[in-house]
Each structure stands twice: as structure tokens, then as C-alpha cells.
Amino acid sequence: ELVFKNAKAELCGDRKLGLIKYVMALMNGARLGIAAQSVGISQAAYNEALAYAKDRRQFGKAIIEFPAVAEILSLMKAKLDASRALLYETTRFVDIYKAFDDIAKERKLTPEERTEQKTFAKLADSFTPLSKGMSSEFANQNAYDCIQIHGGSGFMKDYTCERLYRDARITSIYEGTTQLQVVAAIRYATTGAYLARIREYEAMPVASELEDIKSRLKDLANKYATAVEQVTEAKDQELLDFCARRLVEMAAHTLMGHLLLQEASNSELFFASTQIYVRYAEAEVEKHAAFIKKFNKEDLVHYKKSNGTTIR
Numbered sequence: 001e002l003v004f005k006n007a008k009a010e011l012c013g014d015r016k017l018g019l020i021k022y023v024m025a026l027m028n029g030a031r032l033g034i035a036a037q038s039v040g041i042s043q044a045a046y047n048e049a050l051a052y053a054k055d056r057r058q059f060g061k062a063i064i065e066f067p068a069v070a071e072i073l074s075l076m077k078a079k080l081d082a083s084r085a086l087l088y089e090t091t092r093f094v095d096i097y098k099a100f101d102d103i104a105k106e107r108k109l110t111p112e113e114r115t116e117q118k119t120f121a122k123l124a125d126s127f128t129p130l131s132k133g134m135s136s137e138f139a140n141q142n143a144y145d146c147i148q149i150h151g152g153s154g155f156m157k158d159y160t161c162e163r164l165y166r167d168a169r170i171t172s173i174y175e176g177t178t179q180l181q182v183v184a185a186i187r188y189a190t191t192g193a194y195l196a197r198i199r200e201y202e203a204m205p206v207a208s209e210l211e212d213i214k215s216r217l218k219d220l221a222n223k224y225a226t227a228v229e230q231v232t233e234a235k236d237q238e239l240l241d242f243c244a245r246r247l248v249e250m251a252a253h254t255l256m257g258h259l260l261l262q263e264a265s266n267s268e269l270f271f272a273s274t275q276i277y278v279r280y281a282e283a284e285v286e287k288h289a290a291f292i293k294k295f296n297k298e299d300l301v302h303y304k305k306s307n308g309t310t311i312r
Ligand SMILES: Cc1cc2nc3c(=O)[nH]c(=O)nc-3n(C[C@H](O)[C@H](O)[C@H](O)COP(=O)(O)OP(=O)(O)OC[C@H]3O[C@@H](n4cnc5c(N)ncnc54)[C@H](O)[C@@H]3O)c2cc1C
Pocket: 170, 173, 174, 175, 176, 177, 178, 179, 180, 183
């Protein structure tokens, strides 16, 4: 830690905006960079795992032909596609609000433009911690699965996957751990910002053969909304902090399901991943919904006792 006493200094920017405006802008830019790095690691892990699974033969056939291996690969691809879709949507929001910043340097924005700029800046702020948090966790999961598909060889330094595993591990730590992304994201769950965006995706048209997926995503959104309501109605900060990661993940899975649905409506390339991701999202959201439904603040005591301490 450095302490400066009576040192000459020049003020950069405006007073009182240091943390809220400048540091947050810097952090959000860096977090988006780590989200992109995570998507890259997920892609590399998938590529390595796929190539190995086609090449490696056991019991007279390529291991990709075993359903247990094929399922791991398909889920890796679905998580990769979902995290990339979330990254691109987030960067689109950032591009739009920054374009207004550039225009504002040349002329005054109209009131409509200012409103639009605020809308996209808020969307960028709310999606950035989701993108960083989910992409980095998926990169870790994909790197783990990549090693698993390589079997014993994956543990050795001879293969790329052990390096990917080490590279992935930092992504959920630096520029704010996943827990800190949840701290940044939870306010958008409790204020209804994520739900409002989900409802906007629900209103977007999709290919007729994908209507069933859309209605399944609506069920997920309702489960998410019920869980948020239950936790916020208790008006207990400790309970909210405890449930925050589950709520944020429920929102993220539903949002990523919608983004893949939009992609699948435009290109058949995303059809399989959308089916697989939404099935996975259902299992995850239902798991979290069941946990929260049966949880109340009195249950926190067990978590405190088991650690021999208080949560705070
Ligand atoms: C290779 C590497 C490169 C780095 N590069 C840079 C760099 O260029 N610039 C820079 O400034 N920093 C850099 N860092 C630092 C990095 O950003 C921090 O390590 C990271 O943000 C986590 O902070 P910490 O290590 O202090 O962990 P801590 O804050 O001590 O966290 C420890 C644990 O407590 C949890 N925790 C902490 N606070 C909360 C909370 N409020 N709610 C819930 N859980 C919480 C965390 O999730 C974590 O599990 C780098 C770190 C590494 C390892």
C-alpha cells in the first residue's frame, strides 16, 4: 500500500466521480475483456476436446461415440455459444452508448438520443457482470471437461488442455471474483431490470418451430420472478446476500436462453445449442428455484454454526 503525504498532484477529471464514474468505467471495460478471454478459452477447450474425442479409440470405437462423452461435448458447445451470445449482446450495448458519447462531442444530443444513451448505458452496466461472471465460470467448466475427455493424458503436460485449465482458473478471479460480479449484478435482479429485459426478448418474434422453446423460457422467467419476490419480500439483507448468486444465475440462464433463441431463429447453426442450453438452463433454474422456495432466513443459522462463525 502506498501513502502520499503533501505530494504535488494534478487532479484528473472531476472531484467525487473517481470511484463511481472513472473506476467503474475502467472496471467494466476490463471485465468485458476478461469475458472475451473466457469465451476464447472455452472455444479452445471445446476444439481440443472435440479433436481428441474423434481420435481416441476405446473398446473398438472412437470415444465420441459413447453417449457419456458426446453429452459432455454438446454441453461444452452450448455453454460456449451461450457465453459468446451474451458477450456480443453486452458489447453491442456498450458500442451503442459509446457512439452517443462520440456524437455528443460534436453536437448536443436530442432529448430522445439522451434517453436512448441512458437506456443502453444501463443495459451495458447490468449485462457486464453477468457476461464476466458466467463466461469465466463456463471457461473453467469447459477446461475441466476438456481434461476429463482426455482422461489420464489430460493430466499430463503433453497436451494443451492442462495449460487451458491453468489459464481458465484466473478468469473467475481477476477484475473481480465471480462473487463480486454477483455483488454488482444483484441490484438489477431486485430492481426488476433483468426481468424487464427478459420480457423484451419474449416479445421478439422467433421462427415458428422455436415457439415451444420460447414458452419454456417464459416458464423459467416466471420461476425467476417468483424467487426474486420471495427473497426481496423478506426484507433481510443477509438473506438477499446469501441467495444472490442463485438469483443472478437464474436471470443469466434465462437471458442466455433467449439470446440463443434469437440466434437459432436466424441460423440453423445455433439450433442444437439452443435446444441443449435451454434444457440445461431448465435444470439449473429449477434447482435454484427449489432451493430458494424451501429456504428462509432462520435456515441461515446452520450455515453460521457449521463455520463456527457469523456470515458477516
Ligand atoms: C495473475 C493476476 C493478475 C492480476 N492483475 C491485476 C492488475 O493488473 N491490476 C490490478 O489492480 N489487480 C490485478 N490482480 C488482482 C486481482 O484483481 C485480485 O486478486 C482479485 O480482484 C481478487 O481480489 P483479492 O485477491 O484481494 O481477493 P479477496 O478480495 O481477498 O477475495 C477472497 C475471497 O473472498 C471473496 N469475497 C471478497 N469480498 C467479497 C464480497 N463482498 N462478497 C462475497 N465474497 C467476497 C472473494 O470472492 C474470494 O473468494 C491480479 C491478480 C492475479 C492473480
